[in-house]
Amino acid sequence: MAHLWPWAALTGLGAFHGINPAMGWLFAVALGLQAGNDRAVLRAIPPIGCGHAAAIALAVAIVALARPALDPILLQVLAALCLIGFGIFRLLRGYRHAFRVGMVAGFGDLVLWSFLMATAHGAGLMIAPLVLALPLAVAPVPATHAHATVMAGFGGSLDIGLLAVLVHTAAMLAMTGLLAWAVYAWVGLSVLRRGWINFDVLWSAALIGAGLVLLAVAVSEFPAPDR
Amino acid sequence: MPTWRPDPTFYPSARMAMQAPPEKLAYVAMLNVEPQARPDALGVVDVDPASSSYGKLVGQLDMPNAGDELHHFGWNACSSALCPHTPHPHVERRYLIVPGLRSSRIHVVDTKPDPRKPQIARVIEAEELHHRTGYSRPHTLHCGPEGIYVSALGAPDGGGPGGIFLMNCESFDVLGRWEVDRGPQHLAYDLWWHLGHDTLITSEWGTPNMIEDGVVPELLLAGKYGHQIHFWDLKKRRHSQVLDLGAEQQMVLELRPAHDPTKAYGFVGVVVSLKDLSASIWLWHRDGAAWAIRKVIEIPAEPADPDALPPLLKGFKAVPPLVTDIDLSLDDRFLYVSCWATGEMRQYDVSDPFNPRLAGSVHIGGIVRQAGHPAAQGPLNGGPQMVEISRDGKRVYFTNSLYRSWDEQFYPAGVRSWMVKLDADPAGGIRLDEKFFLEFDPAFRGHQVRLEGGDASSDSYCYP
Numbered sequence: 001m002a003h004l005w006p007w008a009a010l011t012g013l014g015a016f017h018g019i020n021p022a023m024g025w026l027f028a029v030a031l032g033l034q035a036g037n038d039r040a041v042l043r044a045i046p047p048i049g050c051g052h053a054a055a056i057a058l059a060v061a062i063v064a065l066a067r068p069a070l071d072p073i074l075l076q077v078l079a080a081l082c083l084i085g086f087g088i089f090r091l092l093r094g095y096r097h098a099f100r101v102g103m104v105a106g107f108g109d110l111v112l113w114s115f116l117m118a119t120a121h122g123a124g125l126m127i128a129p130l131v132l133a134l135p136l137a138v139a140p141v142p143a144t145h146a147h148a149t150v151m152a153g154f155g156g157s158l159d160i161g162l163l164a165v166l167v168h169t170a171a172m173l174a175m176t177g178l179l180a181w182a183v184y185a186w187v188g189l190s191v192l193r194r195g196w197i198n199f200d201v202l203w204s205a206a207l208i209g210a211g212l213v214l215l216a217v218a219v220s221e222f223p224a225p226d227r
Numbered sequence: 228m229p230t231w232r233p234d235p236t237f238y239p240s241a242r243m244a245m246q247a248p249p250e251k252l253a254y255v256a257m258l259n260v261e262p263q264a265r266p267d268a269l270g271v272v273d274v275d276p277a278s279s280s281y282g283k284l285v286g287q288l289d290m291p292n293a294g295d296e297l298h299h300f301g302w303n304a305c306s307s308a309l310c311p312h313t314p315h316p317h318v319e320r321r322y323l324i325v326p327g328l329r330s331s332r333i334h335v336v337d338t339k340p341d342p343r344k345p346q347i348a349r350v351i352e353a354e355e356l357h358h359r360t361g362y363s364r365p366h367t368l369h370c371g372p373e374g375i376y377v378s379a380l381g382a383p384d385g386g387g388p389g390g391i392f393l394m395n396c397e398s399f400d401v402l403g404r405w406e407v408d409r410g411p412q413h414l415a416y417d418l419w420w421h422l423g424h425d426t427l428i429t430s431e432w433g434t435p436n437m438i439e440d441g442v443v444p445e446l447l448l449a450g451k452y453g454h455q456i457h458f459w460d461l462k463k464r465r466h467s468q469v470l471d472l473g474a475e476q477q478m479v480l481e482l483r484p485a486h487d488p489t490k491a492y493g494f495v496g497v498v499v500s501l502k503d504l505s506a507s508i509w510l511w512h513r514d515g516a517a518w519a520i521r522k523v524i525e526i527p528a529e530p531a532d533p534d535a536l537p538p539l540l541k542g543f544k545a546v547p548p549l550v551t552d553i554d555l556s557l558d559d560r561f562l563y564v565s566c567w568a569t570g571e572m573r574q575y576d577v578s579d580p581f582n583p584r585l586a587g588s589v590h591i592g593g594i595v596r597q598a599g600h601p602a603a604q605g606p607l608n609g610g611p612q613m614v615e616i617s618r619d620g621k622r623v624y625f626t627n628s629l630y631r632s633w634d635e636q637f638y639p640a641g642v643r644s645w646m647v648k649l650d651a652d653p654a655g656g657i658r659l660d661e662k663f664f665l666e667f668d669p670a671f672r673g674h675q676v677r678l679e680g681g682d683a684s685s686d687s688y689c690y691p
Contacts, residue, residue: 027311033691034423034489094229094397095315099373102425102462103312103488103689113312189239189690192309198231198317 006133010164013130014171016206017052017123019179020199021192023172024048024114027105028180029189034103041184045177047107051114052123053169059124060161063131076218079128083211086122087204121200122207127168129214134160233316236680237306239690241486241557244306247618247680251275252342254323255646256297256674257287257667258631264293265670269300269325269336271343272646272665274624274678282648282663286343290334291350295327296631298366299613299675302685303335303396305370310422310689313372318396322348323677324375326365328630329439331356331383333365335399342679349399357383359401360392364435367417370396371687372461376405378418378429385436389415391429406459410466414453417481420461422689423488427459428511430479430495441632444539448501450474456482456495456511458518470520472509475501479509483555483562483684485580489691492580494523494562496550504528504543506550508564510580524583526550529569531595537639546594549637551629552613556620557683561586561651565611567629568637570596572611572649574657586655591647592627594637600647602664609634609642615676616651616683623649623657626673634672644672 017023028048032041066075101113118124183191238244253272259265271286290297303322308315323345325334331353336345357363362379369376375394381387390412391405406412414431421428431453432438437446446452454476458468472479476497484493491513499506508524528545540546548566555562555577562583564573570593575583589611590598597606609627616623626646628634634642648663667673677685 021311022314026314030311030689036489094395095318095374096395097313097315097373099313099462101312103310103423104425105312190243192233192239192316193235193237193243194232196233196309196316198229200317201229201231 003134006130007167009130010127010168011171013127014168015175017118018172018175020121020203021196022117022121022199023052023123023176024117025176025179025183026192027110027113028176029184030103031105032180032184038184041180044110045173045180047110048114048176049169049173051111051116052118052172053165054111054115055118055124056127056168057161057165058119059128060131060165063128064161067132073218073222076132076214076221079132080211080215080218083125083128083207083214086125087207087211090122090200090207091204121203126203126207126210127164129210131161131164132214134164229317230319231317233309234304234318234320236320237309237316238686239306239309239688241559241686241688242691244618244681244686244688245557245620249619249622250617250678250680250682251278252679253615253624254300254338254345254677254679255626256300256325257671258297258628258674259293259670260631260641260672261670266290266293267295267297267327268671269297269323269345270673271345274622274648276662282665284665284667286345288336288345288347290327291347292330292332294330295332296329297325297674298328298630299368300325300677301368302370302677302681303375303399305681305686307371307422307687307689310372315396320681322399324368324377324394324399326368326377328364328366328380331363331365333401351399351401353383356392356401360404362390362392362404364389365392366415369419369687371420372422374402376418378415380415380432380438381434381436385434385439387434388413389434391415391418405464406466407464408466410457411469412457412466416453416479419482419484419493420687421484421488421491421493422461422687424491425461427461428482428484428493429457429459430482431455432478432480438630439632441636442539447477450477450501452477453479455479456520468518470511470518472497472520476507477501480551481553483553485559486555486557486688487559487691488689490559494553494555494577494580496553496564498549498551499547504545504547506548506566508550508553508562508575508583512580521581523581524564524575526564526566526573529595535595537594537637539636540594554614554616554683556616557618558620561620561655563614563616563623565614565625567610567612567627569593570598570610572614572623572625572657574651574655576655587651587657589649589657589659591659600645600659600664601661603645603666607643607645608638608640609644613675615678617678618681618683620683621651621653623651624676624678626676628672628674631672642672643669646673646676
């Protein structure tokens with residue numbers, strides 16, 4: 001049961017990412033309004049999910065690859081520094097947007113847009129500490145069996161990593177779909193005027209906070225007495 | 228600094244922006260015309276009918292240098308910040324970007340601490356603009372997906388090509404030239420877009436050398452001023468199509484695309500036709516995969532006694548209307564058309580954009596007509612020029628000066644500059660507000676007007 005909390009947190013962060021209008025639900029609404037039908041809203045959801053999943057998968061893959069190769073505490077410290085650094089960078093950077101996808105957007109455009117938005121906002125980075133906390137099948141590596149064990153461990157991480165991506169994305173998509181439908185069909189866009197709080201600041205705070213917690217954990221585990 | 232909630236003046240759609248509270252202040256570009264030039268200024272006008280200083284200049288920010296020729300200006304950020312693909316809703320609409328059309332100097336003016344006492348926040352010198360973009364004579368600007376888009380009439384040496392450059396909407400750094408591929412485009416003037424169709428549109432006036440010493444009759448009669456509009460891929464920054472109105476249609480200026488992003492049409496004004504001195508409004512619209520254009524309004528020249536005409540027009544024995552500005556209400560229903568030389572402001576109902584219907588007309592100023600105002604003594608000159616509509620469509624403001632060297636050619640006695648206001652009936656029809664007549668100090672001429680919180684030509688919307 002102790003290992004359930006990372007999954008719960010992955011789900012929660014999925015919903016948190018989905019709430020952010022910059023992650024896709026608002027684009028789905030806009031495409032529906034532009035086309036004048038709700039099918040366009042529905043059509044936009046799957047590619048937005050694919051792009052988000054790809055951004056998360058990239059982060060999971062980096063963690064999975066780094067994990068067997070690096071000392072766990074060093075990895076935690078590195079991840080923590082990335083989180084804190086990126087959070088501060090996002091806070092100071094201001095608005096800059098490379099305009100690659102316009103309002104006339106097909107499936108591929110939406111996948112690319114969603115991937116870029118998630119990556120640029122640090123969605124993958126935000127779940128990295130959780131991936132580190134997952135019980136990936138990496139045992140301490142005896143020198144004699146190093147190669148075989150690493151491969152086995154990597155295989156295990158793939159399964160669990162994939163599951164992590166799916167769980168997070170499912171939660172994100174559920175929230176995206178729910179909000180897109182609610183705003184398109186019921187609430188209306190006037191909600192943006194007061195309701196669009198500054199998610200960028202919240203995200204930066206989440207990144208920096210997660211980084212600080214991870215750093216604290218790493219420091220408390222160092223030096224590991226008997227591992 | 229980023230805010231916690233979107234700027235309250237940002238609206239998802241033009242429809243919602245029409246519910247905005249009435250503006251209480253207007254900003255107006257003021258060109259100094261004294262022989263020993265003092266700096267131009269940005270004026271602040273009280274437009275709150277309940278105020279004791281209604282219709283009066285209540286603030287004035289002098290520019291740091293003389294000789295800028297303030298002309299058009301606009302906001303650092305607007306409702307386009309709410310667009311779903313390029314969101315930046317927590318940037319404030321706070322700074323007015325005020326270019327000097329002659330000096331190429333760009334002023335960033337902060338309206339926040341006290342909207343009645345705007346302050347200079349930053350000045351970008353012409354050299355920096357030249358260095359970063361190769362352009363000069365910055366003209367019209369719009370807040371959009373990648374920041375602030377500014378059109379420029381030409382190169383530092385006064386030749387072409389003119390084009391577009393980008394500025395960051397928070398730091399105001401000049402980021403560089405916008406175009407990746409300009410195709411056949413050479414002349415520049417206005418820019419705007421259909422955000423829902425990823426299409427940018429530009430129009431044509433002339434290079435700085437063709438306009439700065441006044442209209443050149445030889446160039447005009449040879450049809451050398453702009454007569455085309457250009458369509459661009461807004462995201463790839465590439466030229467995609469050119470529409471030629473014909474060389475006799477001289478000076479294709481103000482672009483007014485429909486505010487509703489699902490609609491793919493818009494209006495552009497032509498100053499003068501060489502055939503009969505008429506002015507015209509053209510409608511561009513989607514035609515299959517391409518764009519097409521057709522004339523939907525023609526305003527004829529008015530016959531006149533040559534003695535009443537400036538030297539430039541004596542031989543023609545007529546006053547051309549000279550449509551120099553147009554503006555479209557936020558509901559895409561009423562198009563206002565300034566006839567600068569005949570002294571008439573026209574209102575057209577363009578509910579059916581292919582068949583505009585004249586819905587209202589007001590006479591004021593004009594080369595021959597010199598129509599007056601209830602609150603002013605004697606005849607007035609200059610004519611309706613830069614026109615701005617309130618977001619709710621009920622109030623219309625305009626000034627009467629065009630461009631210094633051109634003012635002198637058409638109104639050789641000198642333009643006595645004023646700003647007036649019309650009340651617009653929601654069902655159609657306009658009349659002068661008898662309480663609103665702002666006469667500028669004789670040292671100044673009013674040009675573009677911008678309304679506090681946004682107006683009908685300041686914002687773009689991504690939602691219908």
